[in-house]
Amino acid sequence: MDSPLLLVLITTFLAEFGDKTQLTTITFASKYGWKTAFLGAILGLAAVNLIGALIGQEIGNLLPHSLVKRCAGVLFIVFGVLMLMGRL
Numbered sequence: 290m291d292s293p294l295l296l297v298l299i300t301t302f303l304a305e306f307g308d309k310t311q312l313t314t315i316t317f318a319s320k321y322g323w324k325t326a327f328l329g330a331i332l333g334l335a336a337v338n339l340i341g342a343l344i345g346q347e348i349g350n351l352l353p354h355s356l357v358k359r360c361a362g363v364l365f366i367v368f369g370v371l372m373l374m375g376r377l
Contacts, residue, residue, distance in 0.1 A: 310334065 305311060310330065318326035348357055371377040 314326050314330040368377060
């Protein structure tokens with residue numbers, strides 16, 4: 290894929306589709322309406338993703354990209370196993 294922006298958009302969309310954030314937004318929309326739930330979700334996700342992007346940039350400045358990818362993969366697996374074991 291030639292566009293990094295499009296790659297991030299598609300990857301994030303697929304990763305977030307059907308997750309707890311989306312289910313929470315559905316719940317809030319049922320009580321407060323779609324506009325309030327949508328705006329709140331956008332602001333919340335923007336804040337958490339800004340923190341992640343800033344930290345990621347700093348990590349990228351300190352460590353090789355291949356190491357960052359491997360560590361992220363290992364953490365993803367560890368969190369998945371912990372969730373399956375009911376410890377997270």
